[in-house]
Amino acid sequence: DAGVIQSPRHEVTEMGQEVTLRCKPISGHDYLFWYRQTMMRGLELLIYFNNNVPIDDSGMPEDRFSAKMPNASFSTLKIQPSEPRDSAVYFCASSFRGSGGYTFGSGTRLTVV
Amino acid sequence: KNQVEQSPQSLIILEGKNCTLQCNYTVSPFSNLRWYKQDTGRGPVSLTIMTFSENTKSNGRYTATLDADTKQSSLHITASQLSDSASYICVVSDRGSTLGRLYFGRGTQLTVWP
Numbered sequence: 001d002a003g004v005i006q007s008p009r010h011e012v013t014e015m016g017q018e019v020t021l022r023c024k025p026i027s028g029h030d031y032l033f034w035y036r037q038t039m040m041r042g043l044e045l046l047i048y049f050n051n052n053v054p055i056d057d058s059g060m061p062e063d064r065f066s067a068k069m070p071n072a073s074f075s076t077l078k079i080q081p082s083e084p085r086d087s088a089v090y091f092c093a094s095s096f097r098g099s100g101g102y103t104f105g106s107g108t109r110l111t112v113v
Numbered sequence: 114k115n116q117v118e119q120s121p122q123s124l125i126i127l128e129g130k131n132c133t134l135q136c137n138y139t140v141s142p143f144s145n146l147r148w149y150k151q152d153t154g155r156g157p158v159s160l161t162i163m164t165f166s167e168n169t170k171s172n173g174r175y176t177a178t179l180d181a182d183t184k185q186s187s188l189h190i191t192a193s194q195l196s197d198s199a200s201y202i203c204v205v206s207d208r209g210s211t212l213g214r215l216y217f218g219r220g221t222q223l224t225v226w227p
Contacts, residue, residue: 042219091156104156
């Protein structure tokens with residue numbers, strides 16, 4: 001298995017632009033998580049899905065952030081409009097039946113200038 | 114307030130030496146505690162996961178301990194290698210599944226020098 005695949009690996013965009021981050025979870029995993037990591041705040045859970053349904057989005061910072069999971073093999077995290085304070089590394093992770101063993105992707109480093 | 118505190122914030126050791134990283138938490142009710150290793154530019158990778166009834170778990174040269182009474186955990190690395198240089202993150206869950214809330218420590222940055 002190729003693991004959790006995220007794209008792009010790096011994204012540089014101007015303030016105000018729309019940014020879309022993509023994630024392909026491990027086949028067969030029924031939970032998908034989006035995390036954000038910064039030096040100041042460490043890792044933060046943004047939202048997670050179970051069987052493609054959003055379960056807890058309490059970590060989403062504001063309405064500019066949205067996430068979708070149209071099918072079991074694909075999820076997106078969208079920021080519109082982007083702001084410099086959104087600059088961070090965004091990780092996607094997946095797991096099977098909440099077994100506790102998450103598999104993280106390699107992350108997308110987002111820079112908003 | 115549910116929190117996870119790790120110490121030290123950073124640590125430098127010489128190759129071949131042992132070290133111990135600490136994690137104190139106030140999360141309640143407690144479900145499980147995980148240690149992750151995160152290499153620079155990569156996603157975190159799970160090292161160990163321990164539930165309330167487990168007080169020691171090993172993964173190669175990594176040994177995690179848990180004292181649920183004092184709400185403390187440690188990660189001991191034996192005979193360190195250059196590849197151990199990474200950030201080590203302690204994560205505590207307050208429920209028995211991913212439906213529970215996860216609380217993250219800020220990590221300990223370990224550097225192993227030759």
